[in-house]
Amino acid sequence: MGRSETASERTTARAARTARAGEVLDLVRRGRASTTSQIAQQMGLARSTVAERVELLRAHGLLEQGPDVGAGGGSGDSRDSGSGGSRDSAASGTARRGRPPSVLTFNPGAGLVLTAQLGMSAIRAAVTDLHGRILWSRFVDLDIGYGPDVVLARVEREFTRGLTALGASPARVHGISVGVPGTVELGTTQPPPSGPTRPWIDYPIAERLANLYPGPVFVEPDINLLALGEHRGAWPDAPVFVLLKVGTVIESGIVIGDRVARGAAGLAGEIGHTHVPGASAECACGNVGCLSAIASGGALARTLNDGGHAIGTAREVAEAANGGVLEARQAVREAGREIGEVLAGVINLLNPQVISIWGYLADAGDHLFAGVHESVYRYAVHAATRNLRIERSRLGDDASTRGAAAMVVERTLLPEAIDRYIQRAQDCEQVHEPG
Numbered sequence: 001m002g003r004s005e006t007a008s009e010r011t012t013a014r015a016a017r018t019a020r021a022g023e024v025l026d027l028v029r030r031g032r033a034s035t036t037s038q039i040a041q042q043m044g045l046a047r048s049t050v051a052e053r054v055e056l057l058r059a060h061g062l063l064e065q066g067p068d069v070g071a072g073g074g075s076g077d078s079r080d081s082g083s084g085g086s087r088d089s090a091a092s093g094t095a096r097r098g099r100p101p102s103v104l105t106f107n108p109g110a111g112l113v114l115t116a117q118l119g120m121s122a123i124r125a126a127v128t129d130l131h132g133r134i135l136w137s138r139f140v141d142l143d144i145g146y147g148p149d150v151v152l153a154r155v156e157r158e159f160t161r162g163l164t165a166l167g168a169s170p171a172r173v174h175g176i177s178v179g180v181p182g183t184v185e186l187g188t189t190q191p192p193p194s195g196p197t198r199p200w201i202d203y204p205i206a207e208r209l210a211n212l213y214p215g216p217v218f219v220e221p222d223i224n225l226l227a228l229g230e231h232r233g234a235w236p237d238a239p240v241f242v243l244l245k246v247g248t249v250i251e252s253g254i255v256i257g258d259r260v261a262r263g264a265a266g267l268a269g270e271i272g273h274t275h276v277p278g279a280s281a282e283c284a285c286g287n288v289g290c291l292s293a294i295a296s297g298g299a300l301a302r303t304l305n306d307g308g309h310a311i312g313t314a315r316e317v318a319e320a321a322n323g324g325v326l327e328a329r330q331a332v333r334e335a336g337r338e339i340g341e342v343l344a345g346v347i348n349l350l351n352p353q354v355i356s357i358w359g360y361l362a363d364a365g366d367h368l369f370a371g372v373h374e375s376v377y378r379y380a381v382h383a384a385t386r387n388l389r390i391e392r393s394r395l396g397d398d399a400s401t402r403g404a405a406a407m408v409v410e411r412t413l414l415p416e417a418i419d420r421y422i423q424r425a426q427d428c429e430q431v432h433e434p435g
C-alpha cells in the first residue's frame with residue numbers, strides 16, 4: 001500500500017513538472033517566442049519554470065537550442081557590424097546582463113509521419129518529418145478492388161520499406177494518416193474485374209494500422225487531405241478555401257477557418273453530383289445529368305472516344321488538348337463552363353478567397369480555366385468574385401501527402417497531446433528504472 005502511494009505521488013510530482021510543456025513547444029513552433037524569457041513573459045511563468053520545460057522538450061528531441069542571440073555579432077562581416085545603431089545597443093545590452101539568451105527552435109526531425117493515399121488504381125506511401133517534408137515516397141499500381149486485406153498489407157510493406165530506407169526505428173513514428181476515396185466514389189464505382197469495392201465500406205483501417213506503430217491513425221477522404229495540404233502549403237491565410245479536383249471524377253474539399261469542413265455525414269464537397277439543367281448522361285451514383293457525368297475527365301474521354309479519337313483516360317484528354325486536338329480543346333473549355341456554373345453557386349454560398357483546381361484537366365493548358373472564368377464572372381455575385389483567386393494547384397502530386405502529414409502533426413503537437421506524450425514517455429522510463 002505504502003509502496004503504491006509513493007509511486008502515485010511520484011507520478012503526480014512528475015505531472016506537475018511536465019505540465020504546460022506542450023504550450024512552450026507550441027509558442028516556439030508557431031514562431032511566437034524563441035527565448036526562455038519571451039516564453040516566460042507570454043505564459044506568465046517564472047523563467048526557471050520555463051527552463052525546466054525547455055530542458056524536458058530538449059531531452060525528447062522536440063526543441064533545439066540554436067546559436068546564442070547576438071553571439072557571433074563581433075565576428076560578423078563588415079555589412080553586419082555596420083548595421084543600425086539600435087541593434088548594436090541591444091546586443092551590448094544583453095552582453096552586459098551576462099550570457100546572452102539562446103534561440104530555441106522546433107526540431108522537425110524529432111519524429112516521423114507515415115502517410116498512404118489509396119486511389120482507385122494506385123497507392124502512394126510516404127514518410128515525412130514533423131514539418132510535413134517528404135523524406136521518402138513511392139507510387140505502386142494496385143487496384144483498390146483487391147480489397148482491404150491485400151491493399152493494406154501492401155501499404156504496411158511500403159511503410160516498412162520507407163523506414164528501412166531512412167534507417168529509422170518504428171518507435172519514431174508520431175502517427176499515420178490514410179487518404180481513401182470518397183464514400184460516393186467508393187460505393188458507386190463499378191466492380192473492377194478483381195472484385196467489388198464494398199469490403200472497404202466500414203473496414204476498420206485505423207484499428208488495423210494502430211496495432212503496428214505508436215501514435216494515432218487518421219483515415220480521411222483523400223479529397224480533404226488534398227484541400228488541407230494545398231491550404232497549408234500555398235494559402236495558409238485564406239479564411240475560406242476550396243480545392244476542386246477535376247480528374248477522372250469531380251470532387252471538392254473545403255477548408256473554413258483553418259479546419260476541413262466535412263459536413264454532417266462526411267459528404268460535404270460532393271459537387272460532382274450536382275445536377276446540370278438539360279444534361280441527361282447517366283452518372284455512376286445512379287442519378288442522371290450530374291456534373292461529373294458530363295464534365296469530368298472520365299466523361300470527356302468517353303465523349304471524345306465516341307467521336308473517333310483514341311482517348312481513354314482523363315490524362316489523355318489533357319494531352320490531346322495540349323497537343324492541339326481541336327475537339328479536345330473545345331470539350332475541355334465547355335467542361336470549364338459547366339464546372340464554372342456550379343462553382344458560381346459554391347461562391348455565392350461560401351464566399352471563398354481562393355479556389356484551387358487540381359487534376360489532369362487543370363493541366364490542359366488554359367482551356368479549363370478560360371471556361372470556368374467565363375461562367376463564374378457571369379453567374380456568381382459580383383462582389384464575391386472581386387478578390388477571388390481561381391488558381392491551378394501549386395503543390396500538385398504532393399498536396400495530398402502534405403495534407404496527410406499536416407493532419408497528424410497538427411493533432412499530435414497540440415499542447416495537450418505533447419503533455420500526454422511526455423508524461424507517457426516518462427512513465428515508461430520510470431517502469432524501466434532499476435528499483
Ligand SMILES: [Zn+2]
Pocket residue numbers: 272273274283284285286287290292
Ligand atoms: Zn452523380
